[in-house]
Amino acid sequence: MNFYAIAALINMITSLLLGLFVFFKNKKSPINNTFVLLSLAVFVWSIFYLLWQISTDRASALLYTRLLSIGSTFIPIFYLHWVLSFLEIKDKKSKAVLFFGYLVTFLFLTMSFSPLFIRGVEKILVFDFWPKAGPLYTLYLLISYAGLVGYGLYVLAKNYLTNTGLKRYQIRYIIFGTIIGFFGGATNFFLWYNIKILPVGNVVVSLYVFILFYAMIKYRLMDIRIIARKVFIYFGIAALTYGMFYGLIWLYYTAFGGLFTTPAYLLGVIIAPLFVALFYTADNWLKDFANKYLFVSLYNYQETINKLIDGLVSYIDLDKIINLIVGTIKKTMQLDRVDVFLADANGDYQIFKIDIQDISASIKNRFLVKFFLKNQKPLVREELPILSENSTNEKEKKDFAKLSDYMAKIKAAVCLPLIANKKLIGIIVLGSKISRDPYTNEDLNLLNVLSKQAGVAIENALQYKQIQEFGETLQEKVYEQTKDIRKKNTYLLKAAQEEGARKEEAERISKSKTEFISIVSHQLRTPLTAIRGYTSMLKDGDFGGLSEEADNAINYIHESSVGMIKLVNSLLAVSRLEKGQIELKIQDISIEDLLKECVRDIKLVADDKGLYIKYNKPDKPIPLISGDPDKLKQAIGNIINNAIHYTVEGGVEITLSEKDANTFCIQIKDTGIGIDKEDAQKIFKSFSRGKSGTEMYTQGTGLGLYVAKNFIEMHNGKLLVESEGRNKGSVFTIELPIKSNIETKHDFVLTGD
Amino acid sequence: MKKVLIIEDEKILSEMYRFKFTKEGYEVFAAIEVGEALKLAQEHKPDLIILDILLPKESGIAFLEKRQSMEAIKDIPVIVLSNFDDKETKEKAFGLGAKDYLIKSNFNPKDVLERMKLQIK
Numbered sequence: 086m087n088f089y090a091i092a093a094l095i096n097m098i099t100s101l102l103l104g105l106f107v108f109f110k111n112k113k114s115p116i117n118n119t120f121v122l123l124s125l126a127v128f129v130w131s132i133f134y135l136l137w138q139i140s141t142d143r144a145s146a147l148l149y150t151r152l153l154s155i156g157s158t159f160i161p162i163f164y165l166h167w168v169l170s171f172l173e174i175k176d177k178k179s180k181a182v183l184f185f186g187y188l189v190t191f192l193f194l195t196m197s198f199s200p201l202f203i204r205g206v207e208k209i210l211v212f213d214f215w216p217k218a219g220p221l222y223t224l225y226l227l228i229s230y231a232g233l234v235g236y237g238l239y240v241l242a243k244n245y246l247t248n249t250g251l252k253r254y255q256i257r258y259i260i261f262g263t264i265i266g267f268f269g270g271a272t273n274f275f276l277w278y279n280i281k282i283l284p285v286g287n288v289v290v291s292l293y294v295f296i297l298f299y300a301m302i303k304y305r306l307m308d309i310r311i312i313a314r315k316v317f318i319y320f321g322i323a324a325l326t327y328g329m330f331y332g333l334i335w336l337y338y339t340a341f342g343g344l345f346t347t348p349a350y351l352l353g354v355i356i357a358p359l360f361v362a363l364f365y366t367a368d369n370w371l372k373d374f375a376n377k378y379l380f381v382s383l384y385n386y387q388e389t390i391n392k393l394i395d396g397l398v399s400y401i402d403l404d405k406i407i408n409l410i411v412g413t414i415k416k417t418m419q420l421d422r423v424d425v426f427l428a429d430a431n432g433d434y435q436i437f438k439i440d441i442q443d444i445s446a447s448i449k450n451r452f453l454v455k456f457f458l459k460n461q462k463p464l465v466r467e468e469l470p471i472l473s474e475n476s477t478n479e480k481e482k483k484d485f486a487k488l489s490d491y492m493a494k495i496k497a498a499v500c501l502p503l504i505a506n507k508k509l510i511g512i513i514v515l516g517s518k519i520s521r522d523p524y525t526n527e528d529l530n531l532l533n534v535l536s537k538q539a540g541v542a543i544e545n546a547l548q549y550k551q552i553q554e555f556g557e558t559l560q561e562k563v564y565e566q567t568k569d570i571r572k573k574n575t576y577l578l579k580a581a582q583e584e585g586a587r588k589e590e591a592e593r594i595s596k597s598k599t600e601f602i603s604i605v606s607h608q609l610r611t612p613l614t615a616i617r618g619y620t621s622m623l624k625d626g627d628f629g630g631l632s633e634e635a636d637n638a639i640n641y642i643h644e645s646s647v648g649m650i651k652l653v654n655s656l657l658a659v660s661r662l663e664k665g666q667i668e669l670k671i672q673d674i675s676i677e678d679l680l681k682e683c684v685r686d687i688k689l690v691a692d693d694k695g696l697y698i699k700y701n702k703p704d705k706p707i708p709l710i711s712g713d714p715d716k717l718k719q720a721i722g723n724i725i726n727n728a729i730h731y732t733v734e735g736g737v738e739i740t741l742s743e744k745d746a747n748t749f750c751i752q753i754k755d756t757g758i759g760i761d762k763e764d765a766q767k768i769f770k771s772f773s774r775g776k777s778g779t780e781m782y783t784q785g786t787g788l789g790l791y792v793a794k795n796f797i798e799m800h801n802g803k804l805l806v807e808s809e810g811r812n813k814g815s816v817f818t819i820e821l822p823i824k825s826n827i828e829t830k831h832d833f834v835l836t837g838d
Numbered sequence: 839m840k841k842v843l844i845i846e847d848e849k850i851l852s853e854m855y856r857f858k859f860t861k862e863g864y865e866v867f868a869a870i871e872v873g874e875a876l877k878l879a880q881e882h883k884p885d886l887i888i889l890d891i892l893l894p895k896e897s898g899i900a901f902l903e904k905r906q907s908m909e910a911i912k913d914i915p916v917i918v919l920s921n922f923d924d925k926e927t928k929e930k931a932f933g934l935g936a937k938d939y940l941i942k943s944n945f946n947p948k949d950v951l952e953r954m955k956l957q958i959k
Contacts, residue, residue, distance in 0.1 A: 606921075606923075607892065607921050607922060610921035610941075610942065610943040611848055611850075611851065611921060611942075611943075612850075613943050614851055614921065614942045614943040615850045615851055615854060617943065617946065618851070618854045618855075618858075618946060618947045619854060621946035621947060621948060622854075622857075622858060622946075622947055622948075625948060627857075627858065627861060650943045650944065653943070654943075654944070657923060668925070
């Protein structure tokens with residue numbers, strides 16, 4: 086069993102298996118049938134090749150060579166026929182060529198056993214029995230192999246240029262496979278012409294069959310570049326291993342004298358793990374090298390898409406996300422269009438941004454939507470026929486067909502679903518690649534992952550947008566609603582400010598007035614204290630006895646000073662009244678006792694003047710009342726004082742009585758100068774004394790009655806005056822409630838005069 | 839002999855009271871401001887203090903506040919004798935332990951003596 090026999094064996098098995106597989110897959114398709122024939126031809130050729138390689142005598146060798154030629158004779162024509170079937174070429178020219186091809190093949194078939202074809206077998210190189218080419222053989226090679234296969238290649242090349250997408254890629258594979266297969270197989274022919282080159286290419290024949298098979302069967306092909314890269318790395322590592330292996334052996338022999346010596350074993354223990362580590366490093370290094378220098382575009386393109394997928398999670402702005410997706414895909418995959426459609430309220434999909442002007446701006450195909458909800462993966466238009474084939478439902482087949490037309494219409498090569506929360510929130514539509522290559526397996530895997538990430542990212546962005554818009558709308562509404570309130574607010578604020586300013590001003594004025602009065606009063610009081618003090622002590626005889634005249638004089642001085650002191654006190658009281666500072670200290674008071682005190686206080690003055698003071702008790706005792714004793718005493722005292730001071734003869738009569746259940750009266754009647762009718766109300770105003778008063782009592786400050794009225798009114802009482810007129814006396818009546826709620830704090834505004 | 843401390847900055851009035859009180863038989867000390875007053879009080883420990891409010895540098899209230907921490911003088915009865923008739927000051931004074939608050943100009947010196955007798959035990 087030599088190498089070539091084994092190669093033949095492999096070829097035999099491969100072609101048999103592939104042929105059978107295709108045969109049982111679909112007996113109706115001409116592509117499949119021609120492929121089966123091709124596989125059969127290869128099978129026949131390989132089986133006899135094997136037999137020939139293991140034959141030991143000349144006669145059987147020659148026989149087998151002839152038999153294998155039968156197989157190999159049919160290979161070109163079946164190949165061509167398959168190519169034409171695969172490309173679906175049915176024109177007259179091709180039919181003619183096919184016909185011619187078959188004719189020629191059968192002609193050569195009849196020649197198989199003729200010595201013009203195969204002269205005989207001879208020993209050459211390692212082979213005991215190698216066939217020698219007859220003249221017909223050369224002819225055969227030219228027409229069949231060069232001619233038919235050449236024509237096949239020519240047709241393939243022509244179609245490659247005009248086809249797009251999947252077909253194009255398949256053709257590429259087929260051309261590639263063809264070249265491998267036929268050149269590999271052609272290495273057989275050298276020895277036929279005594280050219281001393283071994284048929285090492287035999288082994289790739291099965292590969293060629295496999296490539297054709299793959300191109301035919303698969304509808305989504307692997308990127309050849311990726312396979313090439315993998316192969317490069319694999320053989321790189323293999324080469325490294327090979328090198329290391331022989332390097333070690335050389336080392337062992339030179340250093341240790343043999344492989345199976347003790348030091349060799351020990352070194353091996355160290356080297357083995359090192360090698361494994363080296364293996365991984367080498368693997369990575371080779372990958373990097375391959376990506377950087379050999380498969381640059383492939384690497385960059387994959388990296389970019391991966392970066393996009395990772396980057397999507399970090400964005401929240403809808404525009405940014407969609408622009409990023411569209412831009413990146415379009416650029417790296419070199420597509421003629423990329424569009425994103427987002428769901429609207431009706432369940433249709435509206436385009437997010439117009440990329441091409443004449444494309445419909447919305448997708449309304451319900452079947453597409455249903456498809457995506459069921460299968461959450463990319464949809465390739467070229468694969469629709471296959472999906473349709475796999476479906477058992479007649480209606481579904483029709484739908485697939487319609488969908489394929491629709492996608493063609495909107496120039497969509499691939500559609501990607503954007504799924505979030507089990508809903509189809511959008512569709513990404515991809516056009517064809519500018520290179521007219523199809524979408525490879527890797528492309529579609531990347532796009533699948535991308536569409537999943539994009540779905541999530543877009544959903545987030547949409548929700549974020551919603552929240553933002555909601556927030557803005559809310560803000561607007563609130564702003565609108567509160568416009569009124571804010572207007573009112575500003576108005577109120579302004580009013581309050583003005584009010585505040587006015588109040589402050591008023592307070593300032595009031596304060597300076599009060600301060601002025603306080604300061605002045607204090608400054609006046611000091612010397613007055615001295616005058617009063619000393620005159621009282623002189624009167625008391627503290628400075629020795631006084632003559633009667635001196636005593637009189639001192640008295641006048643004393644009285645004057647006391648009067649002045651009283652004036653100052655009144656001024657202060659008024660200033661406090663004006664400022665509203667009065668605070669009542671409420672206690673239970675016996676009015677009778679109070680009146681008795683007042684009478685006692687004024688008795689001296691009354692006696693001096695020769696006037697009487699009469700006090701009339703009430704019939705029933707008046708109950709205790711609530712009030713400020715000080716203030717009431719001042720009030721009543723002021724009135725009685727007034728009465729005395731404005732009376733020349735006669736006297737003052739004070740009567741306390743109960744008016745009704747809740748009110749009592751104090752009547753102060755005098756026989757004095759009376760009050761003019763016109764002055765009656767004026768006397769209660771501050772600094773007002775009435776005409777008669779001014780004439781008579783020069784010391785009356787005009788404040789007494791003002792203070793009295795206010796204090797009485799603070800107690801919720803009333804002060805009334807009656808007079809018949811000048812010199813007819815006056816009657817002052819104080820009415821006070823027995824029970825009442827007395828406000829302790831009082832603010833006052835001085836009623837102007 | 840009972841001792842009285844008068845804290846009054848108006849000389850004319852201080853003299854007047856000193857005359858009257860001495861005549862009555864008291865030993866009289868006089869100060870014109872709070873610092874001096876505190877020193878004199880601590881030195882002589884009077885039986886009564888007559889205190890004015892409107893004093894130079896510090897008000898009479900400050901005297902009342904400061905003497906709180908002086909063990910020797912904090913319990914001596916104080917009669918405020920001032921022409922400053924202010925409700926808040928009155929309240930403060932009583933709050934700080936003053937026994938009485940009299941408006942100077944409303945009283946003859948004789949009347950002040952009467953009030954003093956009520957406080958001196």
